[in-house]
Amino acid sequence: xxxxxxxxxxxxxxxxxxxxxxxxxxxxxxxxxxxxxxxxxxxxxxxxxxxxxxxxxxxxxxxxxxxxxxxxxxxxxxxxxxxxxxxxxxxxxxxxxxxxxxxxxxxxxxxxxxxxxxxxxxxxxxxxxxxxxxxxxxxxxxxxxxxxxxxxxxxxxxxxxxxxxxxxxxx
Amino acid sequence: xxxxxxxxxxxxxxxxxxxxxxxxxxxxxxxxxxxxxxxxxxxxxxxxxxxxxxxxxxxxxxxxxxxxxxxxxxxxxxxxxxxxxxxxxxxxxxxxxxxxxxxxxxxxxxxxxxxxxxxxxxxxxxxxxxxxxxxxxxxxxxxxxxxxxxxxxxxxxxxxxxxxxxxxxxxxxxxxxxxxxxxxxxxxxxxxxxxxxxxxxxxxxxxxxxxxxxxxxxxxxxxxxxxxxxxxxxxxxxxxxxxxxxx
Numbered sequence: 001x002x003x004x005x006x007x008x009x010x011x012x013x014x015x016x017x018x019x020x021x022x023x024x025x026x027x028x029x030x031x032x033x034x035x036x037x038x039x040x041x042x043x044x045x046x047x048x049x050x051x052x053x054x055x056x057x058x059x060x061x062x063x064x065x066x067x068x069x070x071x072x073x074x075x076x077x078x079x080x081x082x083x084x085x086x087x088x089x090x091x092x093x094x095x096x097x098x099x100x101x102x103x104x105x106x107x108x109x110x111x112x113x114x115x116x117x118x119x120x121x122x123x124x125x126x127x128x129x130x131x132x133x134x135x136x137x138x139x140x141x142x143x144x145x146x147x148x149x150x151x152x153x154x155x156x157x158x159x160x161x162x163x164x165x166x167x168x169x170x171x
Numbered sequence: 172x173x174x175x176x177x178x179x180x181x182x183x184x185x186x187x188x189x190x191x192x193x194x195x196x197x198x199x200x201x202x203x204x205x206x207x208x209x210x211x212x213x214x215x216x217x218x219x220x221x222x223x224x225x226x227x228x229x230x231x232x233x234x235x236x237x238x239x240x241x242x243x244x245x246x247x248x249x250x251x252x253x254x255x256x257x258x259x260x261x262x263x264x265x266x267x268x269x270x271x272x273x274x275x276x277x278x279x280x281x282x283x284x285x286x287x288x289x290x291x292x293x294x295x296x297x298x299x300x301x302x303x304x305x306x307x308x309x310x311x312x313x314x315x316x317x318x319x320x321x322x323x324x325x326x327x328x329x330x331x332x333x334x335x336x337x338x339x340x341x342x343x344x345x346x347x348x349x350x351x352x353x354x355x356x357x358x359x360x361x362x363x364x365x366x367x368x369x370x371x372x373x374x375x376x377x378x379x380x381x382x383x384x385x386x387x388x389x390x391x392x393x394x395x396x397x398x399x400x401x402x403x404x405x406x407x408x409x410x411x412x413x414x415x416x417x418x
Contacts, residue, residue, distance in 0.1 A: 002287055003355050006312060010351040013315045017344050020322050024337065084329025091331050094261075095391070106261065114264040116329050 027088070043072045046136065065133035073126045080119035087112040174366045181373040188380035189216045195388045201335065207253040208339050211246040212383075218242070237303050244310045250343055251317045257336045258325060265328050273320060280316040284309035304358050311351040318344045338386020342379035349375035 042048065049068070053061050090112060093105035125137040192212060196202050202209035218239040225231045255273065259266040288309045318340065325332060332340070353368050353375075360368065 002290060003359060006287070006308065006355045007352055009312065010315060010348045010355075013319050013344060013348040013351075016319055016322050017341055017348070020326070020337075021341065023326070024332065027331070080329060084331075087329060088331040091261075091333075109261060110263060113262040113328065113330075117264055117268065120327065 031085075043068055043075065049136070062133040066130055069126050069130045069133075073123060073130075076119050076122050076126065080116055080123070083112050083116040083119060087116065174370060177370050178366070178373065181370065181377055185373055185377045185380065186219070188377055188384065189219065192380055192384050192387070195384055199387055201387050205253060205257075205335070205339065207246070207249040211243070211250050214242055214246060215239075240303075240307060244307065244314065247314050247343065247347065248317075250339065251314065251321070254318075254321060254336055254340045254343075258321065258330060258332065262328070262330070265330070269324050269328070272324060273317070276320040277313070277317060280313040283316070284313050287312060301358070304354060308351070308354045308358070311347055311354060315344070315347050315351055318347065334389060334391050335387055338383055341386070342382035345382065346375050346379040 049065070052064060056064065087109050090105045090109035094102050094109065096102050096105065129135050129137055189212075193216065196209055196212065218235075222232065222235055222239065225235055255269075259269045288305055321340065322344075324330075349371060353372050357365065357368050
């Protein structure tokens, strides 16, 4: 029995390494994924949720809440994906021979990684809300990290106008 | 092909690969950024030469083999630590959480290793050999578990592996995974299957050497090659994040 479990573990590891290689090959083709803002705004509206909770029967509300949470998780997943792309951009810019660009890129990577972490926390809370639809957990606090990221990306854009032009304008 | 011939061919190929990797380590100055990996590789190469020299002395070869195995496992753990430091060193926010998760996983793997060590039925070999094989199996479980944890954490945090770090982790992971299968089967199989398992071991080590050579020799992707997202997409992302912040 132990032998089988150990062999299964080793095979799972080989499968994981294969997936890592595949995902690494696909990474250069990744782009920022668009977000439907109107739908997102409706999804995160707590007052709207409260209204539905008061009006709908418990079972219907639970079903609806789970659907909302599923879609919200997809949006947060997209934001996390985009934060990861910014991290990748920062990692590359960190290799720059200009120390100021490298330093700013390091700060961007740091803030983007914090944002990514906040997204993970948000996903965790949303998972809990999915399991217990009556819960209303406080969403992750992303404001300071995002503000810092914005300032750093703008600074990098000024230092590296030819490479990073669209990024500071958009962010 | 005859197993003995296969063993010889693969061993010669391995020596050529080791020489090539040594050249790459010196040429690319990898030993500066990855000292523990360089020690791991250097010790392994030295062991190969010594084992070749002692191959006719049965007792000396036996003790040398198991000493090298123990050293290889110990240095393997050091390489895993080096990969972890390289991967998370630049991400202070993630480093703390990753360290906690990594320590928890290490504790869990240690427990699993101890359970395997205690519950494993003895093999039909000498007591010393049996004990050493079971200890190696437990150690390999911990090593592969830590490497899996690293890959899973990097995926969860959306980290971008640098080419050299990824190559080192991948090569080590494949070797350790195959080695775990080999050690596990080695204890159960008869002596006649041991030659075939030795061929698999050398084949996996040669594969890892080729992976290390490939990833360490190839140039790191330059910053200018990074594809920037479209402006309109970033604007949308910006607004979406602000929505999330202001809710």
